Amino acid sequence: MPDFSDAFALDPTLLHFNHAAVGPWPVRTRAAVCAFAEQNARRGSLDYPRWLEVEQRLRDRLRQLIGARGRDEIALVKNTSEAISMVAQGLDWRPGDNLVISDQEFPSNRIPWEALAPRGVEVRIARLDAAATPEQALADCFDHRTRLLSVSAIQYATGLRLDLARLGRLCEQREILFCIDAIQSLGAVPLDVRAVRADFVMADAHKWLLGPEGIALFYCRRELLPRLELHEHGWHMVERAGEFERTRWEPAASARRFECGSPNMLGIHGFEASLSLLQEIGLETITAGVRERIDRLIAGLDAIPGIQLQTPRDPARRGGILALRSEREDSATLFQRLTAAGVFCALRGGNLRLSPHFHTPLAQVDRVLELIAAAG
DSSP states (O other): OOOOGGGOOOOTTOEEOBTTTOOOOOHHHHHHHHHHHHHHHHHTTTTHHHHHHHHHHHHHHHHHHHTOSOGGGEEEESOHHHHHHHHHHHSOOOTTOEEEEETTOOGGGTHHHHTTGGGTOEEEEEOTTSSSSHHHHHHTTOOTTEEEEEEESBOTTTOOBOOHHHHHHHHHHHTOEEEEEOTTTBTTBOOOTTTTTOSEEEEESSSTTOOOTTOEEEEEOGGGGGGSOOOOOOGGGBTTTTOTTOOOOOBOSSGGGGOOSOOOHHHHHHHHHHHHHHHHHOHHHHHHHHHHHHHHHHHHHHTSTTEEEOSOSSGGGOSSOEEEEESSSOHHHHHHHHHHTTEEOEEETTEEEEBOOTTSOHHHHHHHHHHHHTOO
16 A cells, blocks of 8 residues: 655654544645635635535535535535434424434433434333344334434444445334434445435544544435434524525425534635545445454454453444553553653544554554553
8 A cells, every 4th residue: 555654744753553543634734724814814715606616516425425415415514413413403303203213322422412302212222232233133123103213334343344235224114213323333334325325424533534623524415405304503603694685485395404604714725625536535445444454453362361452443434543451450541651652543432443544654553463462
């Protein structure tokens, strides 16, 4: 694989294995944000028409990234939680309805659904290990009142990757809406929203997509745009957003209806720059790079006594997250020891979590393995 070190400016003393939290910006993203700030400071908003061109490029890049039919299905929102909340609060729930999530979800894909309890909506939590496959465990929770399934494409604490295509088929057969939190997958593994029959997809920019915080993708299938009741309104979400004196208004026909006010232009410039790098490199190359690093970690960990992988070994069941435990020391102690040695990693769900990206130097992978093996 080519060397992408020139695309990043990471401190060489830092072993960055935490892309599942907040990823580092590429050099071009830093340059784009600095240039935008300098332009704004010197010229104000004189170049706003050019900023709008960058916004449209970002929508087009996101459309290409996930295989959406058009940028009318792409909204730019603040974060994954906001997008999930728009779905949760926008659907026409009836008392007695239910929805299904898993027992491994990050709070972003749990709390917005649990907030529907006052409306009589039941949240069914499937134990992913309760059936032969995680997909079957989720499907076993369906009944005639199930309206929606919402899952993370990859589970944040274990690295388990779900078979989205299978889940999409199951939902389509039962006429159940399919919502995907793609924050731990998008930018590390491919996603085609039409192939998996997704109705809603959301993902922040700041993890595997290497963009800034405060901006996120929200995909809504075109046919479902009118079905989500809007709870945020403003000048930007209307059909004729530039006609400020107009007193009669209607929501935009596109996914822009979910963007109530002024856009996050700083975030847009950063996000667009990050995606430009990922798309120049190509997702196949990126996915292969991520897999190479995870495979190398697994091979090295297998040679260390007492290491227990919490992430599936099957490449089809994992992405860029590798979770582990050690019989020789508890996870908190291992985490503290690695952190003191300069490894930027995470402690999630009682597991040590490592999350390298395609550009992580292989020499650093080997160094992390040496440090794990050096338990006292």
